[in-house]
Amino acid sequence: MIRFFLTLWVGVCFVIGLSAQDSAAHLPAGSVRLEAGTSDDAESRFLTAIYQNIQYPQTARAYGITGAVFVTYTIDTAGGLTVKETRYFSPEELAARPMRIRESDVLRVVAYSVGGPAYTGTATTNKKRLKRGQADLSKEVARTLRQLPTFVPARRAGQTVEEIQIKLVYFDIE
Incomplete structure (x- = not known):
């Protein structure tokens, strides 16, 4: 039953994401410092802002926790971003x-194990540590999105509209 509702939820989010594609909101030019040679388009500014701010949480890295965070957020008519929901998926859940x-x-976030604090090369099996690390991954995605500059709101038929977007952020340790 839970699997059915989860599948339904993901499907609804996917459809909402597709309906928002035609008017994708973007970060305004100059709101993010781009490296030399990077194209100055909305997607480049968005990805640069994400990758400049996101970090692999220390607890998740130390416990060897990998997986993905599915995030749903809205961009309102003023360009402000509000995170609606984050959900962690383990590598096993993603494969299933x-x-x-x-x-x-x-998006993909990679932590390298060389010189990393306390990472032994094997993931923890302690349930309490797993939950803490998984929650930290979700919190990091939400924190990073909240730090983004104000967006240029989406427009439809000449009017600004609220837009729902989805992202999947993979966390991996190499």
């Missing part, structure tokens, strides 16, 4: 039910 999501909506 692949998600249909655009490649441009998938």
Whole structure:
């Protein structure tokens, strides 16, 4: 029963994400410092802002926790971003039910184990540590999105509209 509702929820989010594609909101030019040679388009500014701010949480890294965070957020008519929901998926859950999501909506965050604090190369099996690390991954995605500059709101038929977007952020340790 839970699997049915989760599948239904992911499907609804996917459809909402597709309906918002035609008027994708974007970060205004100059709101994010781009490296030399980077194209100055909305997607580049968005990805640069994300990758400049996101960090692999220390607890998740120390416990060897990997997986993905599915995040749903809205951009209101003033350009403000509000995180609606985050959900953690373990690598096993992702393999069991692949998600249909655009490649441009998938981000990857990698932590390298060389010189990392306390990472032994094997993930923890302690349930309390797993929950804490998984929650930290979700919190990091929400924190990073909340730090983004104000967006240029989406427009439809000449009017600004609220827009719902989804992203899938993979966390991996190499």
